[in-house]
Amino acid sequence: MNIDYSQKIPNNVDLAADKTLQRALEHWQPGFINWWGEMGPDGSQDFDVYLRTAVSVDQAGWANFGFVKMPDYRWGIFLNPAVADRKIGFGAHKGEAAWQEVPGEYRSNLRRIIVTQGDTEPASVEQQRHLGLTCPSMYDLRNLFQVNVEEGRHLWAMVYLLHRYFGRDGREEAQALLERRSGDSDHPRILGAFNEKTPDWLAFFMFTYFTDRDGKFQLSALAESAFDPLARTTRFMLTEEGHHMFVGRNGIRRIIERTCEVMARERTYDVDRLRALGVIDLPTIQRYLNFHFSVTIDLFGADLSSNAATFYTTGLKGRYFEDKIKDDHVLKDASYPVLETVDGRILSRDAPALNALNERLRDDFIQDSIAGVEAWNKGIQKFGIEFAMQVPHKAFNRQIGALAGFKFSPEGKLIDEGEWSANSRHWLPTPEDRAYVQSLMGRVTEPGKFANWISPPAAGINGRPVDFEYVRFN
Numbered sequence: 001m002n003i004d005y006s007q008k009i010p011n012n013v014d015l016a017a018d019k020t021l022q023r024a025l026e027h028w029q030p031g032f033i034n035w036w037g038e039m040g041p042d043g044s045q046d047f048d049v050y051l052r053t054a055v056s057v058d059q060a061g062w063a064n065f066g067f068v069k070m071p072d073y074r075w076g077i078f079l080n081p082a083v084a085d086r087k088i089g090f091g092a093h094k095g096e097a098a099w100q101e102v103p104g105e106y107r108s109n110l111r112r113i114i115v116t117q118g119d120t121e122p123a124s125v126e127q128q129r130h131l132g133l134t135c136p137s138m139y140d141l142r143n144l145f146q147v148n149v150e151e152g153r154h155l156w157a158m159v160y161l162l163h164r165y166f167g168r169d170g171r172e173e174a175q176a177l178l179e180r181r182s183g184d185s186d187h188p189r190i191l192g193a194f195n196e197k198t199p200d201w202l203a204f205f206m207f208t209y210f211t212d213r214d215g216k217f218q219l220s221a222l223a224e225s226a227f228d229p230l231a232r233t234t235r236f237m238l239t240e241e242g243h244h245m246f247v248g249r250n251g252i253r254r255i256i257e258r259t260c261e262v263m264a265r266e267r268t269y270d271v272d273r274l275r276a277l278g279v280i281d282l283p284t285i286q287r288y289l290n291f292h293f294s295v296t297i298d299l300f301g302a303d304l305s306s307n308a309a310t311f312y313t314t315g316l317k318g319r320y321f322e323d324k325i326k327d328d329h330v331l332k333d334a335s336y337p338v339l340e341t342v343d344g345r346i347l348s349r350d351a352p353a354l355n356a357l358n359e360r361l362r363d364d365f366i367q368d369s370i371a372g373v374e375a376w377n378k379g380i381q382k383f384g385i386e387f388a389m390q391v392p393h394k395a396f397n398r399q400i401g402a403l404a405g406f407k408f409s410p411e412g413k414l415i416d417e418g419e420w421s422a423n424s425r426h427w428l429p430t431p432e433d434r435a436y437v438q439s440l441m442g443r444v445t446e447p448g449k450f451a452n453w454i455s456p457p458a459a460g461i462n463g464r465p466v467d468f469e470y471v472r473f474n
């Protein structure tokens with residue numbers, strides 16, 4: 001499964017054997033390069049960056065490091081190897097052979113799933129476009145660019161499926177993916193969180209910790225798909241997603257560590273004092289966490305969804321680790337708890353499991369996010385500081401689902417508008433918080449130097465030292 005880099009479009013799908021498809025994708029390619037030039041990382045065009053590029057999809061080859069000039073990154077099409085005789089693991093077609101082509105009756109739903117996933121990839125690049133101008137270190141700048149080029153490649157992954165399996169509408173959708181823009185009022189990206197700004201590095205690390213993790217869960221559900229090319233594509237994407245979440249988890253850990261160092265040294269919890277010393281106070285970090293967590297869990301969609309039931313029953317989208325779950329994988333008679341508000345109280349009730357699949361994936365996501373937050377708290381404890389980060393209750397600040405339209409505290413208490421407006425500045429980042437964090441965003445690019453508000457990482461990339469010259473500006 002080596003990747004052929006002699007081709008205009010690197011790939012491991014034997015693209016050269018299908019001239020029509022190859023031509024169509026080569027026709028899309030200049031549009032992608034234009035989009036990257038216009039919406040990719042600001043001012044990076046001449047940089048040589050120490051990047052990881054996949055040379056094959058097996059263990060040995062997917063993490064190959066070297067200096068790459070940014071616009072010359074070799075975006076391409078990489079699928080995990082096919083599993084021989086793979087069978088469908090769930091839904092009405094359970095036990096049948098996985099599909100190598102799209103069944104006509106599921107075509108429009110599958111296209112919609114692929115387009116929605118594909119749309120998030122360029123969106124995040126657009127959201128992060130200006131961050132390079134305020135990087136806290138060369139090491140962090142390199143990590144940002146690594147995330148950006150891989151999101152660009154994830155777009156390629158979805159565009160390949162659209163071109164290869166969906167004919168003319170697929171080609172039109174692939175074109176439209178280059179035309180929507182994050183936050184644009186006329187042509188916004190499809191999902192809400194992908195139209196929010198990522199204005200500073202605290203937001204970036206929160207985004208990669210929480211929102212890239214949404215990516216992990218969506219991709220994991222698609223990796224179960226009966227449509228085998230989608231399953232193989234998303235399995236490879238998941239290997240890259242791991243690094244994006246690492247960037248977020250470690251970025252937040254390092255910010256917290258720096259703040260705690262200063263708190264311990266100065267023996268203070270005083271926010272104004274800490275801000276005067278140029279570090280990000282823990283309550284502000286908590287408010288950013290509350291914001292990014294709540295916006296991200298909305299991405300899983302409505303708690304009860306007939307679309308989710310259809311996607312599952314028809315075999316398009318499975319559950320997280322479907323094959324490890326011990327049940328019938330059909331879920332006709334199964335139930336799953338969802339939350340609702342009754343007489344001012346929040347209650348859990350059993351709903352049909354098929355309709356509650358979004359809620360289940362959201363719960364899996366929440367479980368997974370808590371682990372990193374606990375690790376951050378261990379870091380705080382080491383300094384003897386009494387503060388613990390917490391993920392808010394899943395009812396907090398929701399815009400989608402049965403809980404939207406009600407106000408809840410981060411602890412999950414139902415409150416009225418008055419209580420919300422009196423307290424929300426303690427719960428969500430205020431304009432002052434954002435302005436303060438923004439005021440810290442300088443640009444540090446000397447190898448081995450770090451902005452005052454963040455600690456150096458414990459180790460460099462790929463065994464290189466922390467003060468390695470990860471980016472050559474030329």
Ligand SMILES: [Fe+2]
Pocket residue numbers: 121150151154215
């Ligand atoms: Fe991605």
Ligand SMILES: [Fe+2]
Pocket residue numbers: 151212215241244
């Ligand atoms: Fe990602």
